[in-house]
Amino acid sequence: MTFASWIIYVATVLLLMSTPGPSQLLMLSNSLGNGFRRALMTAWGDLTANLGQMLAASLGLSAIIMAYGQTLIVIKWLGVLYLLWLGIKTLRRARHARPAPARGHRRTSLRGLWMQGFITSASNPKAIVFFAALFPQFIAADRPFWPQLVILSLTYIALDGLFLSTYGALAGWLGKKVAGKGRQWLDRIGGGFMIIAAILLGFKSLQRAA
Helix, strand or coil: CCHHHHHHHHHHHHHHCCCCCHHHHHHHHHHHHHCHHHHHHHHHHHHHHHHHHHHHHHCCHHHHHHHCHHHHHHHHHHHHHHHHHHHHHHHHHHHHCCCECHHHCCCCCHHHHHHHHHHHHHCCCHHHHHHHHHHHHCCCCCCCHHHHHHHHHHHHHHHHHHHHHHHHHHHHHHHHHCCEHHHHHHHHHHHHHHHHHHHHHHHHHHHHHC
């Protein structure tokens, strides 16, 4: 892979990430409710799932996933239901909670934040197929395979992490400025983001099934 090919790859990935998806919306929600630093665990969960998907793609598991379409559908819709449940839970918390200072706001555990990011990303097993289709476009056949794969994977992870961190930092800044009753509105907004993320996942599933 030449430097010119890498630049084209970076441009391609940036274009693909230009539209917010479920993971970005989840990052927004968790940064609003838990603060940016804690929400970084959500980003780490997402990136961990991406690393696993890239490894699976490099090992040829994309062909297995394509062969078992029913399993793919089940995994996808479990992810949709999980995000929908999180969104409804957050909205209910905002509805029944009494206005209180931001310091008293109940936050999700770090493990829970990581799991949310991981499950949201892992619930799209077709990402394995995506990576299996994307990477070969930029890998030179006359050069060692694994070093090129590592470069492409780390580049994707770095760009994805940058996008997630940017969304999270902006939402975290807003969360710090709001306290009391405004915190309930942040929960409502965060829950709404999760529900929208679930709808996006479900819509993509329906589109691919059609």
